[in-house]
Every structure is written in structure tokens, then in C-alpha cells.
Amino acid sequence: MKLADIQTPAAIIDVSRMNRNIERMQRRMDALGVRFRPHVKTSKCLAVIDAQRGAGARGITVSTLKEAEHCFAHGVLDILYAVGMAPTKLARAADLRRRGCELKLVTDTAASAHAMAEFGRQHVQSLDVLIEIDTDGHRSGIGPDDPQLLKVARVLHEGGMNLCGVMTHAGSSYGCHTPEALRTVAERERALCVLAAERIRDSGLPCPTVSVGSTPTALAADHLDGVTEVRAGVYVFFDLCMLNVGVCAMEDLALSVLSTVIGHQAENGWAIIDGGWMALSRDRSTQQQIVDFGYGQICSRDGVVIPDYFVGSVNQEHGIVSRAGIPDADIVHRFPVGTQLRVLPNHACATGAQFSEYQALNDSGTISTWSRINGW
Amino acid sequence: MKLADIQTPAAIIDVSRMNRNIERMQRRMDALGVRFRPHVKTSKCLAVIDAQRGAGARGITVSTLKEAEHCFAHGVLDILYAVGMAPTKLARAADLRRRGCELKLVTDTAASAHAMAEFGRQHVQSLDVLIEIDTDGHRSGIGPDDPQLLKVARVLHEGGMNLCGVMTHAGSSYGCHTPEALRTVAERERALCVLAAERIRDSGLPCPTVSVGSTPTALAADHLDGVTEVRAGVYVFFDLCMLNVGVCAMEDLALSVLSTVIGHQAENGWAIIDGGWMALSRDRSTQQQIVDFGYGQICSRDGVVIPDYFVGSVNQEHGIVSRAGIPDADIVHRFPVGTQLRVLPNHACATGAQFSEYQALNDSGTISTWSRINGW
Numbered sequence: 001m002k003l004a005d006i007q008t009p010a011a012i013i014d015v016s017r018m019n020r021n022i023e024r025m026q027r028r029m030d031a032l033g034v035r036f037r038p039h040v041k042t043s044k045c046l047a048v049i050d051a052q053r054g055a056g057a058r059g060i061t062v063s064t065l066k067e068a069e070h071c072f073a074h075g076v077l078d079i080l081y082a083v084g085m086a087p088t089k090l091a092r093a094a095d096l097r098r099r100g101c102e103l104k105l106v107t108d109t110a111a112s113a114h115a116m117a118e119f120g121r122q123h124v125q126s127l128d129v130l131i132e133i134d135t136d137g138h139r140s141g142i143g144p145d146d147p148q149l150l151k152v153a154r155v156l157h158e159g160g161m162n163l164c165g166v167m168t169h170a171g172s173s174y175g176c177h178t179p180e181a182l183r184t185v186a187e188r189e190r191a192l193c194v195l196a197a198e199r200i201r202d203s204g205l206p207c208p209t210v211s212v213g214s215t216p217t218a219l220a221a222d223h224l225d226g227v228t229e230v231r232a233g234v235y236v237f238f239d240l241c242m243l244n245v246g247v248c249a250m251e252d253l254a255l256s257v258l259s260t261v262i263g264h265q266a267e268n269g270w271a272i273i274d275g276g277w278m279a280l281s282r283d284r285s286t287q288q289q290i291v292d293f294g295y296g297q298i299c300s301r302d303g304v305v306i307p308d309y310f311v312g313s314v315n316q317e318h319g320i321v322s323r324a325g326i327p328d329a330d331i332v333h334r335f336p337v338g339t340q341l342r343v344l345p346n347h348a349c350a351t352g353a354q355f356s357e358y359q360a361l362n363d364s365g366t367i368s369t370w371s372r373i374n375g376w
Numbered sequence: 377m378k379l380a381d382i383q384t385p386a387a388i389i390d391v392s393r394m395n396r397n398i399e400r401m402q403r404r405m406d407a408l409g410v411r412f413r414p415h416v417k418t419s420k421c422l423a424v425i426d427a428q429r430g431a432g433a434r435g436i437t438v439s440t441l442k443e444a445e446h447c448f449a450h451g452v453l454d455i456l457y458a459v460g461m462a463p464t465k466l467a468r469a470a471d472l473r474r475r476g477c478e479l480k481l482v483t484d485t486a487a488s489a490h491a492m493a494e495f496g497r498q499h500v501q502s503l504d505v506l507i508e509i510d511t512d513g514h515r516s517g518i519g520p521d522d523p524q525l526l527k528v529a530r531v532l533h534e535g536g537m538n539l540c541g542v543m544t545h546a547g548s549s550y551g552c553h554t555p556e557a558l559r560t561v562a563e564r565e566r567a568l569c570v571l572a573a574e575r576i577r578d579s580g581l582p583c584p585t586v587s588v589g590s591t592p593t594a595l596a597a598d599h600l601d602g603v604t605e606v607r608a609g610v611y612v613f614f615d616l617c618m619l620n621v622g623v624c625a626m627e628d629l630a631l632s633v634l635s636t637v638i639g640h641q642a643e644n645g646w647a648i649i650d651g652g653w654m655a656l657s658r659d660r661s662t663q664q665q666i667v668d669f670g671y672g673q674i675c676s677r678d679g680v681v682i683p684d685y686f687v688g689s690v691n692q693e694h695g696i697v698s699r700a701g702i703p704d705a706d707i708v709h710r711f712p713v714g715t716q717l718r719v720l721p722n723h724a725c726a727t728g729a730q731f732s733e734y735q736a737l738n739d740s741g742t743i744s745t746w747s748r749i750n751g752w
Contacts, residue, residue: 007752008462041692063654063693083693084638086384086650087714109639111713132639139694140639140648171691262460263485263508263516272516274462278439279752282658282726315547316417316725317439317459318515337487338463349692350658353730356751375732376383376655 001367003301003340008260009279011355012342013370014303016363017254018236019051025218025235026055032224037061037080037211039233042349045358046074047370048236059102061231065092070373072101080104080211082167082231084132084140087115094125104164108132108142113152117159128162130209131200135192136172136185144196153200153207165209166200168193169231173216177246177290182220189217194226219247237348240297244289250297250305255352256342258301258359259319261335269327270320271335275343277314283350295319296343303342311343319343377743379677379716384636385655387731388718389746390679392739393630394612395427401594401611402431408600413437413456413587415609418725421734422450423746424612435478437607441468446749448477456480456587458543458607460508460516463491470501480540484508484518489528493535504538506585507576511568512548512561520572529576529583541585542576544569545607549592553622553666558596565593570602595623613724616673620665626673626681631728632718634677634735635695637711645703646696647711651719653690659726671695672719679718687719695719 003012029036038052041063049060049071059078062068068079069092077100081093085105096103105127107113116127131152134141142149156163170189176182193212200207212224213231215238224230234241237255238248259275277295286293298309298321309328311319321335328334335341345351352358358370379388405412414428417439425436425447435454438444444455445468453476457469461481472479481503483489492503507528510517518525532539546565552558569588576583588600589607591614600606610617613631614624635651653671662669674685674697685704687695697711704710711717721727728734734746 004464007465007468009752083650084648086636086638088380088636089383092383107639109713112639115714134641139691139696140641260462260464262462263483263488265510265516272460274459277659277726278729282660283653284658284660315515320515337485338491350653353654376385 002365003258003361003367006258006359006367008258008340009275010258011352011358012256012258013237013358013360014254015360017252018048021235021238021252021254022052022055025232026057028219029230030056032221034224034227035059035229037229037231038236039063039082039231040067040071042233042236042352044352044373045370046070047360049076052236061233064376065089066376067373068096068101068103072096072099078102080130082106084108085112085116087112090116090119093127094119094123097125097127102128104128104130106130106132106167107152108140110148110152110155113155113159116161117155120160126160126162128164129156130164130167130211133166133168133193133196135168135189136170138172141168144192144199149196149199150203153203153205157205163206165207165211166193166196167211170214170217173214174241174245176216177244179220179246182216182246183222186217186221190221190224190227197226215242216245216247234348237352239348240293240344240346241285241289244286244291253344255348256299256303256344257296257351258340258342261337261339261341263337264332266332268322269329269331270322271331273319273321273341274317275311275319276317278316279354280311280314280319280343280345281347281350281354283345283347285346293346296345299342299344301340301342378741379634379737379743382634382735382743384634384716385651386634387728387734388632388634389613389734389736390630391736393628394424397611397614397628397630398428398431401608402433404595405606406432408597410600410603411435411605413605413607414612415439415458415607416443416447418609418612418728420728420749421746422446423736425452428612440752441465442752443749444472444477444479448472448475454478456506458482460484461488461492463488466492466495469503470495470499473501473503478504480504480506482506482508482543483528484516486524486528486531489531489535492537493531496536502536502538504540505532506540506543506587509542509544509569509572511544511565512546514548517544520568520575525572525575526579529579529581533581539582541583541587542569542572543587546590546593549590550617550621552592553620555596555622558592558622559598562593562597566597566600566603573602591618592621592623610724613728615724616669616720616722617661617665620662620667629720631724632675632679632720633672633727634716634718637713637715637717639713640708642708644698645705645707646698647707649695649697649717650693651687651695652693654692655730656687656690656695656719656721657723657726657730659721659723661722669722672721675718675720677716677718
């Protein structure tokens with residue numbers, strides 16, 4: 001099969017770029033002296049996870065119990081489910097543990113910690129639990145100085161749970177676009193998570209794991225003193241959002257959407273492609289960043305960037321391609337009906353999620369179909 | 377199974393609301409004297425399509441050939457694929473026709489029409505084709521006055537294709553919010569599509585079908601003189617976008633996302649739920665409308681709207697629920713960890729697309745799982 005034979009829209013992985021991204025991150029984590037636990041929510045794909053583990057990753061991070069179940073069935077034992085635990089999901093998590101999965105859960109509330117302890121008592125089962133720390137105010141977690149931190153730690157420990165440590169995610173790093181700002185966020189993520197661990201240890205409780213990470217902070221940190229492991233996800237493909245953040249080059253972007261020109265509005269300078277929001281997603285992450293790429297950057301079928309051409313708007317199965325600035329009066333001839341174009345996405349996690357499978361393209365031109373673990 | 381037992385996030389269909397929406401639209405189309413051909417891109421679900429056909433729909437509209445293939449296998453013969461035809465998809469379309477599917481294709485360019493005619497010559501096969509008309513400048517189609525219209529009609533007719541008629545979609549109706557504005561867009565959609573048909577007929581070519589539609593214009597049109605059929609999709613579930621447009625009430629919204637509270641940031645007045653953009657989609661259709669609902673309106677598990685509580689922001693698997701205006705200092709007790717909440721979405725098509733199946737909830741409380749036809 002060649003690209004020309006693929007039914008569009010299709011999600012294309014440039015395998016050599018992906019492998020380069022995996023090597024880059026793993027080498028950096030090795031140099032910083034930390035365990036690397038990639039977040040597989042970006043790819044949700046066993047072939048990609050195999051490549052990450054082959055390069056040196058130890059354990060994985062997941063965003064759904066379904067990812068955990070599929071990865072465990074594939075032979076991955078050490079799995080961190082990095083979303084605050086809902087009590088109604090404890091039975092599924094416990095089942096994975098009974099079958100031998102070293103599943104780790106996350107909480108940031110006394111209510112959830114109590115639910116875990118109560119579940120553990122009822123089922124005579126200890127669970128591995130990390131406490132989520134808030135290091136930038138963007139979402140979840142307990143502040144390192146918050147009295148709740150030691151309360152939750154005690155509820156877990158005294159309730160028979162295995163208090164494994166602390167974890168944080170400085171999601172606000174996605175809003176940075178200078179090396180200085182990134183280093184500042186990275187150092188804050190590190191220092192506050194280490195501080196939380198020290199407070200727990202000072203209270204006489206165990207806290208072996210200190211887990212931090214996001215793709216930007218993982219690539220920006222000067223040192224990771226006190227940190228034992230790093231998590232990052234989107235680095236595996238990178239995307240236009242990460243390009244704007246400044247942690248990759250356009251040539252690193254490994255995920256694109258192959259689409260076909262189906263029509264034009266010549267007077268407007270529009271080419272219509274069969275890649276709408278159903279394929280690209282509605283993600284507009286670059287809207288607030290230094291360069292707004294619309295719904296994606298246009299490339300040739302072979303992946304060569306065509307400067308200034310973007311997907312400017314989308315409907316469900318239609319994308320409108322236009323040139324920034326002066327409309328292209330010659331777009332009908334530049335991109336005739338039937339032309340295949342590749343679109344680099346704003347956010348690889350969101351665009352990947354629109355597909356049930358990838359077409360993985362090797363340098364030799366061979367294409368393999370890799371399935372995704374969608375759903376919950 | 378009860379709602380309390382469902383693993384969250386989950387897409388819930390309120391079946392009695394859905395059936396009411398289906399009845400309302402069908403009665404209206406019957407009163408206007410037109411054939412109703414629902415667009416199934418919203419639900420992509422055979423159980424929903426069966427309900428639409430049972431109420432009187434004749435034929436369906438699809439947004440992907442995969443929908444066409446599954447619906448044909450399910451016994452639906454009369455199918456309009458309402459996205460401009462890519463030449464590379466002709467073989468799949470022709471295969472459906474050879475197997476007895478009355479598949480109709482769409483084009484708005486001479487290049488695509490030539491590709492169809494050439495394909496037909498090579499495979500000794502005539503295809504049913506409609507010409508897409510641009511009645512509001514929002515996306516695709518040929519203007520009714522454009523000389524291209526008759527050129528494309530002739531390419532099809534002389535190339536041995538069966539020129540079935542014209543079709544248009546006034547997508548700009550989604551930007552309206554007064555009855556007057558909607559009636560104006562609806563009348564323009566009708567009049568310009570009928571004009572295009574008359575120009576084709578005046579040139580001596582056939583044009584039996586005049587197909588128009590969007591949910592807002594279908595519900596706003598005063599009359600549909602000259603129109604033979606109407607297409608509409610999102611009416612089956614409605615959503616917050618349609619509420620803002622003014623064509624439904626909050627009590628008509630039939631699709632919601634069931635989610636669970638997994639934590640809080642008490643000082644911010646936030647409850648964190650396990651419904652992030654992976655479940656709700658990144659669609660922010662209401663951002664530009666008269667009421668901005670964030671990423672969705674919060675309801676109790678039983679579907680009762682909780683005024684002023686919205687999903688204000690999302691990450692992949694996290695949604696942040698907050699109160700508009702003054703933060704809720706008591707949110708930890710209002711929505712304790714483990715509380716199930718339902719979220720009414722901005723755009724039912726986009727939110728449905730994040731799921732592989734629905735949980736269909738009847739008035740009696742019984743729940744059935746209905747699968748979706750995702751992908752291409």
C-alpha cells in the first residue's frame with residue numbers, strides 16, 4: 001500500500017520522526033538520572049508503547065483504565081493511572097491488581113482516600129497510591145503547603161494503602177513560549193513536588209516516588225534533584241502547540257492527517273478538503289499562542305510544509321484550506337481536485353483521538369496499520 | 377443496569393426526548409409537503425436511524441461512505457452521501473451501487489464531474505449525482521448564477537451520469553438567534569436552490585430533486601415551494617448551540633455525558649469531573665453565541681438542569697465544574713467525590729463522535745447500549 005491508495009482522511013505516523021522523538025526524550029531522561037514513564041494517552045497505541053519501552057522507558061502512565069487493561073494484557077506490568085480515582089472505578093482497578101498488574105492510583109482528596117481505604121478493608125486488598133500535588137494552580141492536586149496533604153497521606157497509610165509517593169503535572173507549561181519561562185515552570189514543578197515529598201517524609205510516612213512531568217518541563221528542566229521519575233506524553237509525536245511552546249521543530253512533527261481536495265471556491269481562494277473536525281478535532285490550542293495555525297498547517301502528500309497555507313475553518317467532514325494574507329487566486333491549479341495534502345495538527349492527543357487506527361509510514365515507504373485503544 | 381452502575385464518562389441518550397424530537401421534525405416535514413431525509417452524521421447509530429425511518433423518514437443522508445456501507449447492510453437502500461466526491465472514493469461508491477444500494481453522490485466542480493464520467497465510462501456504470509449549490513457562502517457549492525452550474529450539469533449528463541438534482545446546506549443558519557433571521561436564511565436557502573434547479577431545467581437537462589436543509593432552516597421555513605426533500609441532522613438530539621439559535625428548549629436536549637466528581641479545588645470553587653475533552657469534545661460552538669456555556673451545562677444524574685453551573689475548562693480526562701459569577705464556596709459539599717453529573721454538550725455531533733457507543737435510557741429507567749459507526 002502507498003499513501004496514494006489510502007482512503008482519506010487518515011492519521012499518518014512518520015515512524016522515523018517518532019523514533020527520533022522517543023530517543024531524544026529517553027537520552028535526556030537518562031542524562032538527568034531519572035526513570036522515564038511515558039504517558040501513553042497521546043498515542044494509545046501498543047506499537048508506539050513498544051518503541052518507547054524498547055528505548056528505555058520503565059513503566060507507563062495511562063489516562064483511562066481501558067488503556068491500563070490493554071497494556072497489561074500486552075505485558076506491561078508497571079502502570080500509573082494518572083487521573084484522580086473515582087470510587088466507582090475501584091473494582092476495575094482492584095481486578096487488574098489481583099491479576100498481577102502493578103497498577104498505581106492517584107488521589108488528591110480525603111474523601112477519595114477514605115473510599116480507597118474502605119474498599120481495601122472490604123476486599124482485604126492494599127492499593128498503591130500516589131498523592132497528586134498542585135504545583136501551578138491549573139487543575140487538580142493538593143498544594144505542597146496545604147494541611148490536607150498530610151491528612152490525605154495519613155488516611156491512606158493508616159487505611160492500609162501503600163503510599164507510594166507524590167506526582168504532579170505542570171500543565172501551565174503549555175502556555176509558555178520562552179526558554180526562561182519554561183525553565184521557571186520546570187523548576188517550580190520540581191521544587192514544589194519535592195517539598196511535598198519532604199513534608200510527608202518529615203511526618204514519618206513513606207514517600208519513595210516523586211513523579212513530575214509534562215513534555216515542555218521535561219525538556220526544559222536544568223536538573224531534577226529529588227525527582228525519581230518523569231512523565232511526558234505528546235513528545236512522541238509533537239504538534240503545532242509544542243512548536244509554539246518552543247520545544248520542537250516543524251521537522252519533528254510525526255503525526256499528520258492525510259486528506260484529499262474535493263472542491264474549491266476559487267473567488268475566495270479556498271480549496272475544500274475531506275479533513276474536517278471529525279478528522280482534525282476541534283482543538284484550537286494555537287489560537288492563544290504566538291502563531292495561530294488555524295486547524296492545521298498544510299503539507300504536501302510527502303510531508304513537505306507548504307508555508308502560509310492553513311486549514312482556516314472546518315465543518316464535520318470539510319476543511320477549508322486557504323493562504324494567510326492575500327487569498328490564492330490560483331488555488332484551483334495549485335491544489336487540483338484529487339490532490340492529497342497532509343495537515344499537521346494543533347494538538348496530537350486530540351487529533352489522534354479522532355481515529356481508531358494510524359497508518360504508520362516508514363522511510364522505505366511501507367505502511368502498517370496500528371490500532372488505538374479508544375474509549376474508557 | 378442503572379445510571380449509578382455505568383462506568384463514566386458515558387454518552388447518555390434520553391430516548392423519550394429523542395423520539396419527541398424525531399416526531400416533531402417529521403410532522404413538520406409532512407405538513408410542509410416534502411420528503412424528509414435525515415442526516416445520520418449526528419447519531420451514526422442504527423437504532424436511532426430505525427426510529428427516524430419508523431417515524432416516516434424516506435432515505436437517509438450520510439457524511440462518510442462507512443456510514444453508507446453499514447446502513448446499506450442494515451437494509452437502508454436510498455442513501456445520499458452529502459460530501460463532495462473525491463475521485464479516490466469512486467470505487468467504493470460504485471461497489472455499493474453494484475450491490476443494490478441507491479447511493480447518490482455530490483459534486484460542485486467540473487474536475488470532479490469529469491472524474492465521475494470517466495470512471496463511469498471505464499466501468500460501464502452510471503452514477504446518481506446531485507450538484508451542490510452554494511446559497512450562503514459558508515463552505516462548498518456552486519452559486520446558482522455561476523456559469524459553472526450548467527457546465528458541471530452538462531459534464532455529468534453528457535458523461536452518462538444520472539443528474540438527479542441539486543442540494544444545498546445553509547450552514548450559516550447556525551449563526552442566527554432570532555426567528556426573523558432564521559426565516560430569512562431559510563427562504564434564501566430555498567429560493568436559491570430552486571433557482572439553480574430551474575436554470576438546469578431551462579437548459580434542457582433533468583433536475584428532479586431539490587434538496588435543502590439544516591436543522592434551523594428546516595424548523596424556520598414558512599414554505600418550501602419547489603423543494604422536494606429536506607435534510608437535517610442535529611435535531612435528533614439538539615444541543616446548546618441549537619438552544620442558542622432558538623429552535624429548541626433545554627428540555628429537548630437528548631444527549632448528555634454522564635461523569636463522576638473525582639476531586640475539588642475548594643478555594644477556587646471547582647469540582648473536578650472525569651469528563652474532559654476526550655468525552656465532551658473540544659467543540660466551543662456556544663463561544664460566539666448569545667449564551668456561552670463553556671464546555672457544557674451541568675445537570676444532576678437524573679437530568680435536571682443545575683442553573684449557572686458549567687464545565688468551564690477541560691483537559692484530556694478532566695473537566696472543571698464551576699458556578700458562573702461568584703465561585704461556589706460550598707462546592708465540596710454540593711458535589712461530593714463520587715457524585716454523578718450529566719453534562720449537556722455544545723454540539724451533539726462533536727460530543728457523540730468522542731464515543732463508540734451510547735447508553736440509551738428509557739423513561740422506565742432501563743438502559744440499552746447502542747453502537748456508533750465511527751471512522752471512514
